[in-house]
Structures are given as structure tokens and as C-alpha cells.
Amino acid sequence: MLTDARILVTGPTGQVALPLTLALAADNDVIGIARFRDVAARSRLESAGVRCIETNLAAGEFGGVPDDVDYVLNLAVVKSNRWDIDLAANAEATGLLMARCRNAKAWLQCSSTGVYQPAGLDPRAETDSLGDNHRPIMETYSISKIAAETVARLGARQWNLPVTIARLNVPYGDNGGWPAFHLAMIEAGEAVPVHPDRPNRFNPIHESDIIRMVPRLLDVASVPATTVNWGGSQSVDLEEWCALVGELTGNEVTFVETEQTIGSVVIDTTKMHELVGATEIDWRDGMRRMVEAQRQR
Ligand SMILES: NC(=O)c1ccc[n+]([C@@H]2O[C@H](COP(=O)([O-])OP(=O)(O)OC[C@H]3O[C@@H](n4cnc5c(N)ncnc54)[C@H](OP(=O)(O)O)[C@@H]3O)[C@@H](O)[C@H]2O)c1
Numbered sequence: 001m002l003t004d005a006r007i008l009v010t011g012p013t014g015q016v017a018l019p020l021t022l023a024l025a026a027d028n029d030v031i032g033i034a035r036f037r038d039v040a041a042r043s044r045l046e047s048a049g050v051r052c053i054e055t056n057l058a059a060g061e062f063g064g065v066p067d068d069v070d071y072v073l074n075l076a077v078v079k080s081n082r083w084d085i086d087l088a089a090n091a092e093a094t095g096l097l098m099a100r101c102r103n104a105k106a107w108l109q110c111s112s113t114g115v116y117q118p119a120g121l122d123p124r125a126e127t128d129s130l131g132d133n134h135r136p137i138m139e140t141y142s143i144s145k146i147a148a149e150t151v152a153r154l155g156a157r158q159w160n161l162p163v164t165i166a167r168l169n170v171p172y173g174d175n176g177g178w179p180a181f182h183l184a185m186i187e188a189g190e191a192v193p194v195h196p197d198r199p200n201r202f203n204p205i206h207e208s209d210i211i212r213m214v215p216r217l218l219d220v221a222s223v224p225a226t227t228v229n230w231g232g233s234q235s236v237d238l239e240e241w242c243a244l245v246g247e248l249t250g251n252e253v254t255f256v257e258t259e260q261t262i263g264s265v266v267i268d269t270t271k272m273h274e275l276v277g278a279t280e281i282d283w284r285d286g287m288r289r290m291v292e293a294q295r296q297r
Contacts, residue, residue: 002215003027008069008101010034010057011076012050013041016110016171018213019207020073021093025049033057033065034076057089060096067100071218072107074152077145079138086140091147098155106221108214109152109165112231113203113265114142116167121201123235125268126167136260153225162221169231169267173207173286174293182238183245183294191256192242195263200238203231203267206286209279216276226275230268233278241287248291 007027010023011031018041020039025048033055036042042052053064057076074097078089098107116124117131134141149165156163166238172179182192194200209232239255246253269278 001027002071002218005070006031006066006068007031007071007073008065009073010097012045012052013038014075014077016168016210017073018044018076018205019175020075020211021045021050021175022048023211031066031069031140032263036080055269057093058085060088060093062100065097065100066286068103069101071104072097072101072104073110073214074108077110079141081093081138081140083140086144087147090144091151094148094154095151098152098159102159104159104161106162106164106218107152107155108217108221109149109225111149111162111165111167112141112145113167113169113231113267114163114262115149116265118263118265120197120266121266123266124229126229126271133265134262136157137262148204149227154244156171156223156225158222162223163225164221165225165227166230167228167267168205169229170204170292171200171207171210171267172204173210174289175207176288176294179204179241179245179287180290180294182187182242183249183291184228186245186251186253187243187249189251191254192238192276193258193261194238195261196257196259197255197263198239199264201235201264201266202238203233203235203269204231204241204286205230205279206281206289207281212280213276220275229272231269231272232281232283233265233269233273234283235266236283241283244284244287245291248288
């Protein structure tokens with residue numbers, strides 16, 4: 001784990017960032033920036049010692065943000081589905097904040113495997129084709145994530161700032177995620193949408209593995225930027241995790257085929273295993289933990 005470091009986290013109230021930021025706050029000086037629309041999450045962060053600074057990434061004004069940080073974890077994502085806002089807040093703001101924090105030791109740019117051109121069950125390596133993967137559910141997402149990656153690559157070279165671009169697959173855990181949406185649908189008796197190109201395969205990664213891997217991802221940051229897939233070492237079909245959720249909750253699981261959902265994105269884990277190692281949480285245990293945590297809410 002990281003200790004005694006000054007860490008700036010963007011979007012600390014988010015699904016992925018909240019448990020990570022709370023974990024980091026135990027042994028580090030952590031600053032979080034967001035609009036803080038989630039008052040309860042802000043309060044949890046502040047109770048853990050995180051300094052919360054209200055900032056709108058779309059405005060790109062970072063005057064109030066400390067520039068003397070050791071690490072930046074860029075975990076915010078803006079999903080307004082408006083091109084001007086999403087490109088400004090995801091891509092331009094990345095560059096503006098990099099300029100401000102140019103003296104950091106490393107920058108982690110959280111990206112998405114939603115940047116890959118869909119390829120069915122064929123595992124995607126970091127050098128494979130990029131494409132407009134998430135258009136069926138959000139028009140601006142994939143392109144603004146690709147734009148943000150490109151700005152981060154530029155920033156690494158421009159300011160000699162070591163960068164890791166980590167392309168996250170399906171993050172989930174006690175704090176929610178896509179499988180938690182499936183859990184809610186299954187409990188409500190609703191059919192889960194699946195792409196007709198079956199099975200729908202991904203590499204879900206539990207939040208405990210995410211927390212554990214961040215220090216190593218920062219260690220491998222470099223100039224030019226390092227780009228690496230970030231997902232579970234096991235690939236799992238959405239149909240399989242839904243079946244497990246149904247079993248654990250005693251509900252029948254039904255699916256509805258639609259093109260208006262994300263189809264399979266399987267990652268090639270070779271580079272991730274070389275650079276940061278394998279994940280440790282077996283997907284069945286992770287899903288079980290998620291179901292238990294959601295029940296206690
Ligand atoms: N969740 C997934 O399934 C998934 C999959 C692959 C990759 N990822 C990537 O993982 C990262 C985290 O995603 P997430 O799903 O955890 O995000 P999330 O839950 O949607 O949270 C987004 C965060 O960004 C902040 N934010 C949004 N608009 C903002 C603005 N205009 N100015 C400042 N902050 C703003 C939000 O706080 P406020 O709204 O209060 O400002 C919140 O803290 C992102 O890079 C995402 O692309 C996520």
C-alpha cells in the first residue's frame with residue numbers, strides 16, 4: 001500500500017473511487033475533487049480525513065486544487081452524453097489538471113476497455129483496434145475516453161510526468177457496479193439485457209483487487225505513458241454471474257436479447273500480469289460478497 005503520500009483523487013465519490021479513496025485515506029494525505037452531489041459519500045470521505053474540494057471538471061478551473069501532490073488518480077468520469085461537456089471534462093480537463101500537477105511522481109489515468117472496437121470473444125490486447133464500443137448505451141463515452149487517453153499520453157511527454165493508462169473492464173464489489181444493477185433487476189423480476197452475440201463475456205474485477213493493484217500501477221507509470229488492461233484474471237460470462245446471483249438470492253433469472261447493450265469485451269491479461277500481477281478474488285467469492293453487501297444496505 002501507499003503510505004505518507006499526498007494523493008489527489010478526482011471523482012472520489014464514484015463507484016470505483018470511493019472504496020479506494022477511503023482505503024488510501026488511512027495512511028495518506030488525500031485530497032478529493034468533484035462536485036460532491038452525493039452528500040453521504042462526501043461525508044464518509046470527510047470522516048475518513050479526505051479534504052474535499054468542490055470542482056467542476058467541465059469548467060476546467062483548478063486554481064483551488066493543490067499543485068504539490070505526489071500522485072494523481074484520475075478516476076472521475078463525466079457522462080452527460082453532450083459532446084461539448086464530455087470532451088471538455090474528460091479530455092481537456094485531464095490536460096489542464098496535468099499541467100497543474102506536472103511535478104507529481106506519477107499519474108494514473110483510469111480508462112475503460114470500452115475504448116476497444118468490439119471483437120466478440122477474442123481477447124483484446126493493448127495494441128488492438130480502438131472503436132466506438134459503448135455507443136449503443138452512451139454516444140459520447142468511448143470517444144471521450146479515447147480522447148482522454150490521448151491527452152494523458154501527450155501530458156506524459158509534455159511535462160515528463162510518468163503516466164499509466166489503465167483500461168478497466170467491469171469493476172464491481174460492495175460499492176456496486178454493473179453486476180449490482182443485474183442483482184437489482186433479478187430481485188425485481190426483470191429480464192437482464194444481453195447482446196444477441198452470446199455468451200456476453202467480460203473480465204469482472206473486484207474492488208479489493210482494484211485497491212491492491214493501484215500502488216503497482218503507479219510504480220509502472222512511465223514516459224511515454226504505459227497503457228495496460230485492468231480487469232479480473234478470470235473471464236466470466238454475464239450469463240454465469242447472473243445465474244449465480246439468481247441462485248444466491250433464490251430468484252429466477254431471465255434474459256432479453258437486445259442490440260442496445262454492451263456486448264462482450266474480453267481482455268488479454270498478458271501485459272497486466274507482467275506489470276502488476278494477477279487478481280486474487282475469485283469471481284464467485286466476489287459476487288457472493290457483493291450480494292451480501294447489497295443486502296445490508
Ligand atoms: N463503473 C464501470 O463499470 C466502469 C467500467 C470501466 C471503466 N470505468 C472507469 O472507471 C472510472 C470510475 O468510474 P465510476 O463508474 O466509478 O464513476 P462514477 O460512479 O460515475 O463517478 C464519477 C465521479 O466523477 C465525478 N464527476 C462527475 N462529473 C463531474 C464534474 N463535472 N466535475 C467533477 N467531478 C465530476 C462524480 O462526482 P460529482 O457528480 O459529485 O461531481 C463522481 O465522483 C472512470 O474513469 C470510468 O470511465 C468504469
